[in-house]
Amino acid sequence: MIDLHCHVLPGIDDGPETIEGSLSLARAASAGGTRTLVATPHVNLRYPNDAATIARLVGELNERLAAERIAIEVRPGAEIALTSAINMAPARLAELGLAQAAGLEPHSWEDQFWLGVARAAAGVDPRAAVARAIALDPLEPGLRNAARRLASSSRCSRPPS
């Protein structure tokens, strides 16, 4: 079993405060049959974690898990608040494993469209994301009208990041 969302890294968000707490969580997950934990610490205004910190803590935790013979592997991830993601440079999003939202690997028109909506809501120019949504599915009914309204109604005070 793979847990794709957990706050298991110590001391960087509202998860365990110490690595002993992380080991307790991992022990319980292991007993329940989990073999892989994707650590998804918060990345938001309160917890502005970065990829280097997450990678270091994942490495330290995996070393301790091996030493304690807990059969579980921790992999790096992040729970990035949309309010933080919209202002991050694409390279920083990609570092955190969110290449899709960075526009590097567009997946679905919905993802791009909602990224555009989030940008417009934050006063950031949504047009590049919306253009990608249209390119991904030019036949989606209503998308062009919605895109036009979004682009004209948003008061774009900042360029897209």
Ligand SMILES: [Zn+2]
């Ligand atoms: Zn979470």
